[in-house]
Every structure is written in C-alpha cells, then in structure tokens.
Amino acid sequence: MSARLGFIMLVHTALDRAAQVARYLAEAGSPVVIHVDARTLPQAREALVSALKDLPDVRFCTRHRCDWGTWSLVAAMQSASELLLREFPGVERVYALSGACLPLRPVAELEAWLDRHPDTDFIESVNVGDVNWTKGGLSEERFTLHFPVGFKRNKWLFDRLVDAQRLLHVKRSIPDGVVPHIGSQWWCLTRETLERILQDPRRAQFDRYFRRVWIPDESYFQTLVRLHARKIESRSPTLGKFDHQGKPHVFYDDHLQLLRRSDCFMARKIWRGSDRLYAHFLAPRDGAPSAAEPQPSRIDRHFARATEQRIRGRAGLYMASRFPGLNRENGKTAEPYSVFQGFTEVFRDFEGWLGAVASCRVHGHLFARKKAEFAGREKFFAGGLSDSASLRDYNPRAFLTNLLWATRGERQCFQFGPADTQGKAYELLWFMSADSNAQISVITGAWAVPLYRSGRDVAQIRAEAARLQRIESDMIDILHSPHVRARIRIWTMAEFLENPAEALHALFDEIAPQSQSRLLQTPELVDLSGFGSFLQELRNQGMQPVLMGEFPTTPEAPDPSHRMK
Amino acid sequence: MSLLTSYRLRLMRRRWLIRARRKGRELTPLADRTDQIGNRSILLFCTLRNEKPRLAYFLKYYRDLGVEHFIFVDNGSEDGSAEYLAEQPDTSVFRTEASYKASRFGMDWMNALLRRYAQDNWALTVDVDEFFLYPFCDTRPLRALTDWLDDAGVRSFGTILLDVYPRGPVNQRPCVEGQNPLEIASWFDSANYAISRNQRFRNLWIQGGPRARAFFADQPKAAPALNKIPLVKWQRGYAYVSSTHMLLPRGLNLTYDTIGGEKASGCLLHAKFLATLGDKAQEELARGEHYREGREYAAYARGLDDTTDLWTKWSERFINWRQLEIMGLMSKGNWA
Numbered sequence: 001m002s003a004r005l006g007f008i009m010l011v012h013t014a015l016d017r018a019a020q021v022a023r024y025l026a027e028a029g030s031p032v033v034i035h036v037d038a039r040t041l042p043q044a045r046e047a048l049v050s051a052l053k054d055l056p057d058v059r060f061c062t063r064h065r066c067d068w069g070t071w072s073l074v075a076a077m078q079s080a081s082e083l084l085l086r087e088f089p090g091v092e093r094v095y096a097l098s099g100a101c102l103p104l105r106p107v108a109e110l111e112a113w114l115d116r117h118p119d120t121d122f123i124e125s126v127n128v129g130d131v132n133w134t135k136g137g138l139s140e141e142r143f144t145l146h147f148p149v150g151f152k153r154n155k156w157l158f159d160r161l162v163d164a165q166r167l168l169h170v171k172r173s174i175p176d177g178v179v180p181h182i183g184s185q186w187w188c189l190t191r192e193t194l195e196r197i198l199q200d201p202r203r204a205q206f207d208r209y210f211r212r213v214w215i216p217d218e219s220y221f222q223t224l225v226r227l228h229a230r231k232i233e234s235r236s237p238t239l240g241k242f243d244h245q246g247k248p249h250v251f252y253d254d255h256l257q258l259l260r261r262s263d264c265f266m267a268r269k270i271w272r273g274s275d276r277l278y279a280h281f282l283a284p285r286d287g288a289p290s291a292a293e294p295q296p297s298r299i300d301r302h303f304a305r306a307t308e309q310r311i312r313g314r315a316g317l318y319m320a321s322r323f324p325g326l327n328r329e330n331g332k333t334a335e336p337y338s339v340f341q342g343f344t345e346v347f348r349d350f351e352g353w354l355g356a357v358a359s360c361r362v363h364g365h366l367f368a369r370k371k372a373e374f375a376g377r378e379k380f381f382a383g384g385l386s387d388s389a390s391l392r393d394y395n396p397r398a399f400l401t402n403l404l405w406a407t408r409g410e411r412q413c414f415q416f417g418p419a420d421t422q423g424k425a426y427e428l429l430w431f432m433s434a435d436s437n438a439q440i441s442v443i444t445g446a447w448a449v450p451l452y453r454s455g456r457d458v459a460q461i462r463a464e465a466a467r468l469q470r471i472e473s474d475m476i477d478i479l480h481s482p483h484v485r486a487r488i489r490i491w492t493m494a495e496f497l498e499n500p501a502e503a504l505h506a507l508f509d510e511i512a513p514q515s516q517s518r519l520l521q522t523p524e525l526v527d528l529s530g531f532g533s534f535l536q537e538l539r540n541q542g543m544q545p546v547l548m549g550e551f552p553t554t555p556e557a558p559d560p561s562h563r564m565k
Numbered sequence: 566m567s568l569l570t571s572y573r574l575r576l577m578r579r580r581w582l583i584r585a586r587r588k589g590r591e592l593t594p595l596a597d598r599t600d601q602i603g604n605r606s607i608l609l610f611c612t613l614r615n616e617k618p619r620l621a622y623f624l625k626y627y628r629d630l631g632v633e634h635f636i637f638v639d640n641g642s643e644d645g646s647a648e649y650l651a652e653q654p655d656t657s658v659f660r661t662e663a664s665y666k667a668s669r670f671g672m673d674w675m676n677a678l679l680r681r682y683a684q685d686n687w688a689l690t691v692d693v694d695e696f697f698l699y700p701f702c703d704t705r706p707l708r709a710l711t712d713w714l715d716d717a718g719v720r721s722f723g724t725i726l727l728d729v730y731p732r733g734p735v736n737q738r739p740c741v742e743g744q745n746p747l748e749i750a751s752w753f754d755s756a757n758y759a760i761s762r763n764q765r766f767r768n769l770w771i772q773g774g775p776r777a778r779a780f781f782a783d784q785p786k787a788a789p790a791l792n793k794i795p796l797v798k799w800q801r802g803y804a805y806v807s808s809t810h811m812l813l814p815r816g817l818n819l820t821y822d823t824i825g826g827e828k829a830s831g832c833l834l835h836a837k838f839l840a841t842l843g844d845k846a847q848e849e850l851a852r853g854e855h856y857r858e859g860r861e862y863a864a865y866a867r868g869l870d871d872t873t874d875l876w877t878k879w880s881e882r883f884i885n886w887r888q889l890e891i892m893g894l895m896s897k898g899n900w901a
Binding site for chain 2: 241243244247249250252253254271272273302303305306307309310311312313314317318319320321322323324325328329330379380381382383384385386388390391394395398399402403405406
C-alpha cells in the first residue's frame with residue numbers, strides 16, 4: 001500500500017498507549033515518526049522502541065526536553081516532520097498527534113476523506129485579534145512581549161515579567177509579513193505547505209522570533225501556514241473539547257457512544273486507563289468503509305453543559321462544592337414562589353381556597369414562632385425538612401432555599417408576617433426581597449385582625465399591637481429599598497378591602513397564568529364589622545395604628561359586591 | 566491582621582505535626598507491608614475498634630474502586646479485627662491500646678501515618694462505615710479521578726457525609742458480615758442541610774440530615790458536622806485538624822466555589838445506623854472516648870431504642886451517584 005498519509009507523534013507519558021496507537025497506524029500502512037520527550041525515563045523509552053521494533057515504518061526522531069508552552073514543542077514537531085518528509089518521500093500529508101490521541105476510524109477512511117479535499121491544509125488558524133478563547137488574559141501580548149521563563153516552571157516570575165514589560169511598554173517587533181494566528185497544535189498539513197514552512201529562507205528569523213513567543217506550539221505553524229498554504233480549512237482535524245480554563249476535556253470509557261457519534265477521525269485526549277475505548281477503536285473493523293463527514297458539534301452540548309455547570313452552577317443550590325457569597329448566587333433560589341402577608345388574616349380559609357384553585361403547594365406560616373406550618377401541618381416535608389422551630393431558626397435562609405430546591409417543579413406559596421421569625425436583622429426578608437423568584441404580596445395592618453378577633457381586652461393587647469406594627473414598618477422599609485428584585489405588591493388593609501377581587505386576580509395571573517382567574521370566586525372575608533371601633537379603642541389606649549389605612553369608626557357593612565364575586 | 570492569622574495557623578499546624586509524631590510512637594506494626602506502596606499508589610487510611618462484621622465488605626468496596634494499599638490503626642479491638650486485617654495481602658496494620666480521645670479521636674495517629682507513608686500520593690481517609698462516591702464512580706476508577714485532579718492542579722476533594730438509614734426501626738434489620746450495608750441502610754434525606762462558612766479555616770460547616778432532626782432538634786448547634794475532605798494529595802506539611810472536616814494549610818479546605826459555580830465533589834455515604842449501633846452507643850458512652858464527651862453517642866443512646874425509626878415519607882432511596890448528583894448532594898463540576 002502506498003503511504004500517502006504519515007503521522008508525527010509527540011509522547012511523554014503513557015508510552016504503552018502510544019505504542020498501541022503507533023502500531024495501529026503503522027499496520028494500516030502509514031509511517032509514524034515518534035518524538036519522545038527527553039525527560040521520559042530511558043527504560044520507558046527503550047520499552048517503547050522494543051515494543052515497536054518489528055514495524056519498519058516507525059521511526060524515532062531527535063529528542064527535545066519539552067516544557068508546556070515553550071518552543072521545545074515546536075522544535076520537536078519540526079524534527080519529527082523533517083524526518084518523516086525525508087525518509088518517506090511518498091507521504092503527501094502529515095498528521096500531528098499526541099500520545100493521548102486515539103484514531104476513531106480506520107486510516108483508509110481518513111485518507112479517502114483527505115483525498116476528497118485536495119491541496120487543503122487542515123489547521124485551526126485564527127487571527128489573534130479575533131479570538132475570545134485565550135485563557136489567562138494573554139492574546140496579542142503573546143506576540144509582543146518576551147517570555148524567557150515558562151509559566152509552569154515559575155508562575156510568579158512569569159507574571160512579574162509580564163507586569164514589568166507592560167509597565168515599561170516593551171514591544172517586540174513582529175517579523176515583516178507575519179500576522180499572528182493561533183489555534184490547536186494538532187493539524188494535518190500537505191507535504192507542499194509543510195516543506196515550504198520548513199525550508200523557508202527566512203526560517204532562522206522566524207524561529208528566533210517564535211522562540212520567545214508565549215505558547216509557540218499554538219502559533220508557529222498556525223501563523224506561518226498563512227504565508228504558504230494554498231487552501232486553509234481552519235479547523236483541527238482532531239476532535240477535542242476544551243473547558244473554561246482552556247484545558248482539554250478527557251475522554252473515558254463511558255464516552256464510547258459519544259465518540260462514535262461524532263464520526264471524527266481522531267480524538268484527544270484519552271485517559272490512559274480507558275481500556276474499552278482502546279479495545280473498541282483499535283480493533284480491526286469489517287464492513288464497508290464509511291464516508292460520513294466528521295460532526296464534532298454533535299457532542300458539543302455534553303461538554304458545554306459541564307462547563308456551564310462549573311461556571312454558573314445550578315440556581316438555588318447550596319452544597320459542599322457550591323456555596324456562593326451574598327449576591328454572587330446566579331439565582332438565590334431554585335424556582336418562583338409566593339409569599340403572602342396578611343391574607344390569612346382577612347380571608348376565611350385563604351390557604352384552603354388557594355390550594356383548591358391554583359395547582360401549587362400552599363403552606364401556612366412557614367416561619368411561625370412555634371413550628372414550621374407545612375401544608376397539611378405535616379411533621380416533615382420535602383427533602384427531610386423538619387417542622388422544628390429550633391432547627392429552622394438555626395439557619396432560616398437555608399431552610400427556605402432547601403425547601404425550594406427540594407420541591408423543584410411545584411410552586412410553593414406560604415404565609416409570612418410580623419409575628420413570624422425574621423432571622424438576624426430581617427435576613428429572611430432581605431434575602432427574599434432581593435430574589436427575583438419571589439412574589440411578595442402584603443396587606444399592611446392585617447396583623448391587627450387576629451388581635452381584634454381574639455376578643456381580648458384592648459389594654460392587654462396594646463403592647464403586642466405596637467410591637468407588630470413596628471416590625472411591619474421595618475419590613476415595609478425593606479420592601480421599598482433600592483435593592484429589591486422581587487415582584488412586590490403592597491396594599492393597606494383599607495385599600496385592599498375596597499376591591500379584593502381585583503387584587504387577587506392580578507396575583508393569580510402571575511401564580512397560575514393558564515387558569516382563567518376572572519372566573520374564580522374570591523374567598524370569603526372575615527367579619528370586620530367592629531374593626532373600626534377596635535382601632536379607635538387602640539388609639540384611646542395611646543397607640544397609633546397607621547398601617548391598616550383609614551377605617552370608619554362607626555361600623556359599616558362592607559359592600560356585598562366585594563364579598564362575593 | 567490576616568498575616569497574623571496565617572502565622573497563628575502555621576504555628577497550630579506545626580503543633581499538630583509535632584503532636585502527631587509523638588502520638589505516632591504509640592503505634593506498633595502488626596503487619597507492615599508498606600514496601601508495597603509505589604510512588605503513585607492510591608492509599609486508604611482508617612482507624613477502627615471492634616468493627617469485624619463490617620470489614621469484609623469495606624475492603625471489597627474500596628478495592629473495587631481502585632485503592633491499592635490500606636493502612637489501618639486498630640485501637641484495641643477484641644473481636645479479631647486486627648488479625649483479620651493483618652491477613653489481607655494489601656494492608657498494613659498498626660495496633661495501639663492508647664487512648665482514642667488523647668489522640669484527638671484518632672487524628673494524631675492518622676496524621677502520623679499520612680506523614681510517614683502518603684508523601685506525594687493520593688490518600689483517602691475514611692471510617693469503616695463511610696463509603697466514598699464520586700462522579701462517574703460506576704464507570705471510572707478512582708485513578709481516573711486522581712489523574713483528573715492532578716491535571717487540574719487540585720490537591721483536595723470535598724464531600725458531604727450523607728447519613729443513610731434503614732426503613733423501619735434501626736435495630737430490626739441486622740447486617741450480616743460481608744453484606745453491603747447500603748442494602749439495609751438505603752435511605753437518606755435529600756435537602757435539609759444547613760451550611761455556613763468557617764472564616765478561620767475557610768472550610769464549609771455543614772449540619773443537618775436525619776441525625777440533626779432526630780437527635781439534635783433542640784440543640785441544632787451541637788449537631789455533627791457533615792463536611793468532609795477525605796481525599797487529599799498528601800504532602801508532609803499537611804495536617805487534619807478535626808476529623809477529616811478540615812485541614813491545614815487552609816487552602817486545602819477551598820473545595821467549593823464562591824461565585825456561583827460548582828466544583829466537582831462527592832459523597833461519603835455514612836452507614837452508621839445499623840443494628841449494631843444500639844449496643845455500640847452504650848459501649849462507647851461507657852468508654853467516654855468520643856468527641857465532646859461522647860455527646861453524640863449520648864444522644865443516640867437516649868434517642869435510640871427498638872422503635873427508633875429515622876425514615877419519613879420524604880426519605881429518598883439511594884440508587885446511584887447520578888441520583889445524588891441530580892439532587893445536588895454532589896457535583897460533576899466540569900468533569901464531563
């Protein structure tokens with residue numbers, strides 16, 4: 001078989017896997033030139049050489065000590081390419097791969113595919129001014145500053161040298177005609193292009209320049225190919241996915257189907273222990289060769305999701321490896337919820353009514369002093385939450401976020417009020433009011449209704465009324481703060497009672513937009529016939545009830561049209 | 566200010582290390598196969614006392630994950646635990662009759678052995694009732710995780726200690742020797758964990774779960790901590806401060822993201838609630854060798870009788886790591 005495709009392979013660890021891949025490629029008839037890192041132990045290298053010594057088309061080139069991000073990697077590729085081009089004159093294309101690459105399809109299919117793209121160089125080559133994926137802040141500066149020290153060798157010194165050069169406005173001049181481009185170092189070039197790069201009369205000048213460029217292995221061939229290529233297909237022929245820090249994702253045995261589905265010819269990087277992947281993809285294949293086009297985008301979503309999870313996380317989740325600081329949460333809670341203040345006080349059985357007409361879970365006062373009033377007054381609730389007040393009050397915010405996390409998919413509604421636990425310095429209300437998932441509806445002054453209906457002596461409840469009013473005015477101040485992101489509605493009790501149906505309908509349109517709220521019957525109001533006199537009685541005792549709005553002292557039956565609608 | 570804090574913590578770390586060296590002298594080797602440890606072996610460290618019935622499954626579980634060598638401290642077992650462990654081909658066993666409490670609940674011994682044998686290796690420090698789960702643990706061996714952490718330059722891996730319990734009275738379902746305890750204790754609480762940040766050591770402080778709701782409802786502050794950092798690429802200068810809850814230097818405790826993202830993390834399934842616990846609580850209470858005067862065991866002994874049932878209708882049944890990942894008890898992070 002005439003070898004039209006040759007491989008250069010850079011290896012430093014996992015040489016057993018490199019040997020497997022080299023054997024697979026060589027047995028398919030392609031010559032392979034291997035560069036072994038000069039730092040690899042001699043015994044390991046000898047084992048590799050002897051494992052491949054029965055294959056005449058596997059060669060080893062001059063070794064360089066390779067440090068990540070430095071010129072040594074380019075030197076290694078140059079040496080390997082030169083050897084390959086010299087020793088195998090029949091080779092028309094050169095494919096660069098690493099020891100962690102794995103061929104996913106037979107070499108013959110790759111050759112056939114390359115034949116369908118004559119004179120084309122497959123190399124990712126992006127103008128450095130246009131890239132947004134360089135990590136660590138250096139893009140154009142990679143080409144205009146000096147980098148005498150490798151980043152991995154001395155991070156501190158590396159950063160200080162960059163800072164110093166920025167301060168001194170150091171600017172290297174780029175050789176004439178060179179437009180910096182960067183991209184993946186795993187490419188497939190035609191013999192013509194590669195020869196022109198390696199035999200360029202200005203090569204010594206270019207090499208001298210790139211020796212002090214940062215990460216030249218991602219820019220040397222990617223830049224120079226622009227001077228020589230006839231036709232550039234700017235993408236890496238090797239499938240590789242990168243995370244948010246620019247590190248390659250690793251493929252494991254459980255990615256087998258994903259890799260198959262991609263129809264790519266080569267993948268990087270493979271974990272060395274992936275026995276199943278190596279066994280599957282290096283096994284001899286029968287059946288007709290496939291002409292499928294590589295579709296690396298098919299597996300994008302899988303890896304994009306992982307990156308998203310690492311960067312943004314799941315909204316409303318607080319756990320052992322995600323504990324965002326205040327206002328760095330990307331969503332304070334998991335899902336929308338509704339908080340009602342004063343509604344159970346003015347309506348008879350508001351909870352029962354809401355539960356019946358809206359498809360959501362309606363709790364009582366979750367933060368009541370005595371215990372958490374879960375829907376149905378259960379002792380435990382979703383996630384294993386307990387109704388114990390002391391457990392809840394130990395970390396009330398966690399109680400709320402846990403509840404909303406554990407009930408994802410079901411809207412939660414609960415009652416709240418000035419008589420409830422507020423947390424340290426109103427931390428609960430601050431948290432909810434700054435949460436865009438919260439819908440908070442308040443009827444101010446409604447806390448007076450239970451006092452009125454208790455029938456207790458006004459002189460006795462005066463202090464309690466004053467306390468609740470003070471707390472509620474603090475709460476209203478919080479709800480009016482500029483940091484509010486919740487959907488907030490506030491009525492005084494008098495305002496609300498003028499037309500309760502209107503207010504309820506507006507709320508309902510948000511909780512359950514699909515139901516036809518206009519047709520709903522509003523719940524029955526409690527009897528407030530003596531309420532005005534009760535307020536006057538409080539005033540007579542020296543208290544000043546203001547939050548409920550104006551109520552006439554003489555009892556007046558409310559307009560019946562408001563009661564039933 | 567922060568320089569002063571750093572300096573104090575450095576002194577503290579030195580003190581723990583010196584103490585570990587001193588307490589390390591209390592250990593006598595019963596079986597020393599530490600020459601098997603290579604320069605990139607995955608090691609497991611564990612202190613125990615009278616846990617014979619649990620050992621067979623424990624060893625199997627961690628061998629299957631890819632632990633290459635086990636280092637045990639046997640604190641005066643009388644049930645043959647030490648002899649059983651000493652017979653295994655991949656263990657080293659150290660015995661001591663010294664006080665568990667005086668060794669800071671075994672941590673001085675652990676620190677001493679970690680310092681001696683774990684330099685530059687990944688070390689998992691767990692109890693015999695803790696089962697480590699990490700993302701993809703059903704398809705990728707532990708080595709895949711440690712290689713990935715090495716590539717990312719990460720030195721420690723965080724978990725939540727997730728209490729698992731049986732359905733029905735704890736005392737009614739005994740666990741047979743060699744049996745998977747998770748077959749019996751297969752239920753857990755999915756979302757009742759309260760988290761705060763420990764500013765001094767920078768670790769998270771997680772409390773909650775069935776133990777908090779059943780035994781500590783009236784004193785939630787005393788509920789046991791559930792934050793654990795069991796997997797560390799060990800260096801000589803490292804020290805566990807309090808159980809495996811936190812380490813020094815404190816950078817090792819930053820196993821969580823603070824700006825909204827998720828780092829990769831795992832779970833330690835804690836199969837404490839099995840038939841033997843009732844007796845064990847009484848015994849441990851009598852010994853008085855446990856943390857905070859055995860307050861935890863006192864609470865169990867009080868709360869745990871034949872009718873104790875931690876199960877509620879909201880309990881979730883353990884299926885696999887993916888379930889825990891979806892529930893947000895652990896995270897894949899960017900490990901795809």
